[in-house]
Amino acid sequence: MKRATGTYVESTTLGEVVKAFVPNSLPPQKPVLAVEVYQDLNHKAEMALARLSGVSGLVPSVDWLLYSAIRKEALLTSQIEGTQATITDLFDDEAGLEVSNTDDVEEVTNYIAAYRLVRDNLRDPKGLPISVRLLCKAHKLLLNGVRGTGKQPGALRRSQNWLGGTRPGNAVFVPPPADKVPALMSDLEKFIHDQPRKAQEVTGKGLPPLVGIALAHAQFETIHPFLDGNGRIGRLLISALLEDLGLLPEPLMYLSGYLKQHQIEYYRLLSAIRKEGDWESWVQFFLEGVQVSANQAEENIVKIASLVASDRRKLLESPKGGAAAYRLFEMLPMMPRFTVERVKTALGTTFPTANAAVKALEELGLITETTGNKKNRSFSYDRYIKLLSA
Numbered sequence: 001m002k003r004a005t006g007t008y009v010e011s012t013t014l015g016e017v018v019k020a021f022v023p024n025s026l027p028p029q030k031p032v033l034a035v036e037v038y039q040d041l042n043h044k045a046e047m048a049l050a051r052l053s054g055v056s057g058l059v060p061s062v063d064w065l066l067y068s069a070i071r072k073e074a075l076l077t078s079q080i081e082g083t084q085a086t087i088t089d090l091f092d093d094e095a096g097l098e099v100s101n102t103d104d105v106e107e108v109t110n111y112i113a114a115y116r117l118v119r120d121n122l123r124d125p126k127g128l129p130i131s132v133r134l135l136c137k138a139h140k141l142l143l144n145g146v147r148g149t150g151k152q153p154g155a156l157r158r159s160q161n162w163l164g165g166t167r168p169g170n171a172v173f174v175p176p177p178a179d180k181v182p183a184l185m186s187d188l189e190k191f192i193h194d195q196p197r198k199a200q201e202v203t204g205k206g207l208p209p210l211v212g213i214a215l216a217h218a219q220f221e222t223i224h225p226f227l228d229g230n231g232r233i234g235r236l237l238i239s240a241l242l243e244d245l246g247l248l249p250e251p252l253m254y255l256s257g258y259l260k261q262h263q264i265e266y267y268r269l270l271s272a273i274r275k276e277g278d279w280e281s282w283v284q285f286f287l288e289g290v291q292v293s294a295n296q297a298e299e300n301i302v303k304i305a306s307l308v309a310s311d312r313r314k315l316l317e318s319p320k321g322g323a324a325a326y327r328l329f330e331m332l333p334m335m336p337r338f339t340v341e342r343v344k345t346a347l348g349t350t351f352p353t354a355n356a357a358v359k360a361l362e363e364l365g366l367i368t369e370t371t372g373n374k375k376n377r378s379f380s381y382d383r384y385i386k387l388l389s390a
Contacts, residue, residue: 003030003277006222011177013160013168020160020174021274023184023222026191026215027207028279037280041287042208048294049247055298056252058305064333065301068388069252074111076256077235080263083107087389091337097378107146111232114138118240119251130192130240132156132185135225135233142229151227156181161227173271175224184223192216197246209245213238214286215279221270235259253297258289303387308333311366311383318364324349324357329366336381337370 005028011020027033056062071090078085085104092098093105118138121127128134140154152158157178164172176184195212207215220234235256242248259266262285269285272278315321315329327347335346344354358379361367367379 003028003279005273005277005279009177009180011160011174013162016168018160018162018168018171018174020177021222022176022180023219023274025187026219027212028215028277033207033211033279033283038208038211038283038287041284041291042210045210045287045290045294046208046247048291048298049242049253052252052294052298052301053249055301056250058301059308060330061333062250064304064308065252066250067334068304069250069254069297070112070115071108072388073235073239073251073254073256074108074115076254076260077232078104078108078111080235080256080260081231088337088385091385095335095337095339095342095378097337097339103146110142110144110146111236113144114141114233115236115239115251117141118236119243122240122244130237130244131189132182132225135237138236139226139229139233142232147228151229156185156225157227159227161224163224173274175222181223181225185225188216188219188223191219192241195241195245209241209247210287210290211283213241213245214283216241217286218270218273218279218282222274252301253290253293255289255293257296258293262289300387300390304333304384307383307387314364315361315366318360320360320363322357322360324353325360328354328357329361332367332381333384336385337378339376339378 004024006021006023008019009022011018056065059065071087075083075085075087075090083101083104085101085108089099089101089105090108093102093109099105115138118130118134121134122130128137136154136156143149143151143153159178160168160174162168162171162174168174192212195209195216196206197209217234217238220237221230224230226233238255239251242253243251265285269278269282273282312329315325324347328343331346335342338346340351340355340358343358344351347354347357358367362369362379366381368382370378370380
């Protein structure tokens with residue numbers, strides 16, 4: 001049975017009258033989502049997330065995993081929007097090394113800042129909950145000083161927007177008129193806060209948390225509440241809800257990799273909700289994506305843990321290793337590109353001591369020098385970066 005998921009209203013923008021889509025409130029009605037549509041997929045996705053949560057204990061510091069996972073998500077979600085920055089560009093920028101595509105890197109680092117803001121608020125008893133206000137604060141950081149900086153950063157849009165096409169009249173999709181956005185976002189906020197946490201028993205009428213997240217993301221994208229940055233904030237919302245609803249203890253998974261890999265299908269299914277009332281296909285796609293992404297993240301953690309353990313053993317067994325070299329090695333997963341000067345600062349030691357620590361790791365083949373220079377050299381934990389780039 002085909003369901004109506006919204007209504008069309010006339011809106012005028014750039015002198016053209018268009019039909020803008022106003023979504024119905026969540027969850028889907030007439031008919032409601034049938035349990036058999038998502039039950040098995042939801043169980044598999046939840047189990048994959050549970051395994052991912054458990055395997056994080058393989059590494060000595062979960063901070064290593066967070067450092068790489070948050071940056072991977074930031075890169076991939078930005079690449080969906082067309083940025084060309086790589087993980088190496090990001091590490092070079094953090095090391096103070098020169099990067100060519102500084103604008104793209106800045107967009108990625110803005111996403112990291114926006115995500116940290118949301119995460120810090122959710123973890124602070126006095127912080128904001130997931131809300132329109134918090135998303136607006138994140139949006140302001142996202143667009144700070146980059147493309148879109150002139151498109152009302154931190155504010156819900158006050159004008160009609162459209163997606164695709166060369167003008168409003170031939171747009172692929174026209175979101176709700178601006179005057180309806182505040183009420184629609186308030187309604188979405190209420191839906192989010194009505195969602196059960198993973199630790200709670202889902203009632204017969206309730207939806208599993210993952211299904212609720214799938215619905216919330218699609219609704220956000222349909223409302224398109226900002227003039228720019230909607231895709232990235234919408235995917236940030238997914239990451240925040242996974243943690244806030246108790247599905248992951250930390251942001252260890254980068255779902256944007258799956259969405260980027262299946263980008264055409266991702267957009268097609270969001271469109272099918274509006275055009276055909278097909279929530280079912282989107283929910284199934286989302287749950288499959290969570291399962292695949294969680295499994296991939298689990299595999300990557302095992303590979304990273306194995307690499308670091310093997311390299312640590314090589315260092316411990318070598319007479320070349322000293323206290324400074326050991327301390328430097330333990331920093332590598334969160335400082336994979338560096339100069340001797342950066343090591344000096346990180347270790348709080350002298351330049352000769354820092355240089356000796358770097359030389360010890362280089363002679364053991366754990367790191368490589370990247371410039372070929374005798375001065376102003378930089379170094380890389382290449383095998384680790386290669387794992388993160390896969």
